[in-house]
Amino acid sequence: MTTPLSSKPPNETDPWAAYGPSEEIPWDLRRVVHLHRRAGFAATWSEIQRDLKDGPQASIDRLPSRSPAPRGNEKYMEHRNFFAEMKLAGNY
Numbered sequence: 713m714t715t716p717l718s719s720k721p722p723n724e725t726d727p728w729a730a731y732g733p734s735e736e737i738p739w740d741l742r743r744v745v746h747l748h749r750r751a752g753f754a755a756t757w758s759e760i761q762r763d764l765k766d767g768p769q770a771s772i773d774r775l776p777s778r779s780p781a782p783r784g785n786e787k788y789m790e791h792r793n794f795f796a797e798m799k800l801a802g803n804y
Contacts, residue, residue: 741760744763
């Protein structure tokens with residue numbers, strides 16, 4: 713049976729204390745994936761492996777500065793802008 717992420721606060725006196733890996737709550741694959749999911753990002757396998765290796769602080773520091781979507785999505789952007797303009801114009 714696995715231990716839930718929230719089974720025990722990182723610091724018994726301060727539940728809002730920063731996470732630090734320990735034997736009871738290690739920085740493992742499950743927590744890396746959980747971090748990306750909670751932050752609203754779908755991580756690639758290479759990003760997950762990188763964050764697992766680099767640790768929680770480096771992984772968290774990287775979240776706000778994620779790289780933009782790869783090139784090649786011009787058609788998507790064209791459609792998105794079209795529908796946004798329709799919505800603003802009240803035609804949708």
